[in-house]
Amino acid sequence: MSVYSLILVEKCMLRLSGSVFLFACLCAFSQAAVSHGTHAQAFALSGRTQKVAQKSVHVASASSQEHFLLGSEVVTSALLFAAAGKTGNKNGLTIGLITNQTGKDQRGRRTLDVLRKKGISIARIFVPEHGLAGTVKASHDVVDSLDEKTGIPVISLFGNGSGKALDAVHLSDLDLLVFELQDSGMRHYTYISTLFLVMQAAAQYNKPLMILDRPNPLKHPMEGPLVEPELHSFISIASVPVRHGMTMGELARYFNAHVLEKKVDLHVVAMRHYNRLQGLPGKLPAQLSPHLQSKEACYGYSFLGLLGEVKPFDVGLGTEYALRSVALPETVRVPHTFWVDLAQRLKKIGVHSKPLRFYSPRKKLQCTGLFFTLSDPALFSSFQVLVSILTFMHKAGVPLIFSAAFDKAAGTAKLREYVQGDFSRALLARQVNEQLHRFYEEAKTSFLYTPAPKVVFFSDKVQ
Structure with a gap:
């Protein structure tokens, strides 16, 4: 395996005092050439117009994850100062950090602590x-603290x-917002919704x-309804697609x-040596929430999150099986072959399971x-x-009661209507697939990594 050293020169447009200037960010790094495929790497600093000079280096993808770097492991003090429109470190830099x-x-190491050590x-x-x-449990208030x-x-x-939106009081003294x-x-x-609100506030308050x-722990599949x-x-x-x-x-x-409506002065610090097919290397950095505690729970959440909005299902919340199981209370009478039949049906579409009682x-x-x-x-379609x-x-014959949040989370009422027998599968498939295709074509210029997401179309036939 040969190793090639590459220099990536990024020319990024930044807006300072109403004027636009160009600066070059020199990022020297090594990447390994291996037998499987080319891997496009982008160190992105994307500016207000989304037309920033942004060059990708195309090299072979790394075979070992030891060279993989998160955006937080790529960022430097110089890049932070440049993104804030400051040419030197003399006057200091004050940021607001969106994180958890x-x-x-x-x-x-917490990014919070690493950035502070950088001054x-x-x-x-x-x-x-x-x-x-x-x-803090889902939907419960998060209070201000230290x-x-x-x-x-x-x-x-x-x-x-x-x-909740960020307001002027919390933003007025900041040079830069950093999101991770x-x-x-x-x-x-x-x-994702928090990201969107942060972007709106950043645009509003310049x-x-x-x-x-x-x-993305779910790797490259892109599927399901838009909103x-x-x-x-x-x-x-x-x-955006429910699995994006x-x-x-x-x-x-x-x-x-x-x-x-109003564009943000946006700077994305891309990961290095990231291949979308690898998903999230290793374990989650921490539990995402009280019930989403592992990568495997994330995999289950891709279809159990919505199932949790339908009674009488139980998806194991509050147990060791949270978002890795689906069950019914034993007060709901079902045929004795019920769970075996469902397990066989799901196995045909790539999901394996075993009996559970809790x-x-x-x-x-x-x-x-x-x-x-x-x-x-990547081995199963969450929407399917x-x-x-x-x-x-x-x-x-299981009586299904959909919560008020189900249609919103799904992005459409047509899924519920199809399940209830009020909408045809063919029409649902056509709507979902047409929207997916349009979104993919529009989103192409936003992709930073290879391979591009794989669109998984919904079959109009029962599988």
Whole structure:
């Protein structure tokens, strides 16, 4: 295996005092040439117009993850100062950091602490749903506090069951906003929604925004419905596929180019040696939330998140099987072959499982169902699995009660209507697939990594 040293010169446009200037960022790095395929690397600093001179170096992908670097491991003080429009380090730099317990490097160090060691002054920490430690339950208010280690004020961006916008009081003294959150890969997980609100505020108050990019744990598949206009909410804040196949940095670029009315002075620090097929190397940096504690739970969440909005399902919340199982209370009578039949049906579409029985602390009942053994999220279609479980249950006579949030999280009422027998599968497939195709074509210029997301079309035939 030969090693090639490459110099990546980035020419980035920044806006300072109403004028635009060019500067060059020299990033020297080595990449390994190996037998499997080419891998496009981009160190991105994307500016207001999304037309920044941005050069990608095309080299062979690395065979070892030891050279993989997160955006937070790539960023330097010079890049932070440049993004803020400052040419030198003399006057200091004050930032606001949007992060939580997932904002760590591969050595487990908080990005918050690493930036402070670089001499960056962090005036405020802004936190999403679940709080700075990721321990606040879903939909519960996150309160303002202080970071125990540093004493830095922690400002909540979630309350009253929805996101909260950043305001002028919290932004006026900041030179730059820096965003780093580990996403789950699903649109209805609200860290994406927090990103969107942060971008709106950055645009409104003319604050540059830097994204320290992280992997998508669900890898490259892109599938499922987009969001119908009347269903926009905090769990469906922008019309992207329910399983989007993109990183936070790529989503930010897409929002800036195609969704936001006022553009952001946006800077994305891309990962180095990242191949979309590898997903998230190693383990999660920390639990994403009280119930989303592992990569395997993220894989399950890709279809169980929506199933959790349908009664009488139990998806194991409050147990060791959280978001890795589906079950019914034993008070719901089903045929004796019910779970075996469902397991066989799901096995045909790439999802393996085994029988499970547990006590549900939420329902205070014994439940019986399936525990999913999911090792690779690229081996199954989350949307197909969701539809298969729902239609199987409906045909078996299980009374399904959809929550008010289901249509919003799905992005469409047509899925629920199809399951209930009020909408045809052919029409659902046509709507979903046409929207997916249009989105993919529009989003192409926002992609930073290879391979590009793989569009998974929904079959108009029952599988």
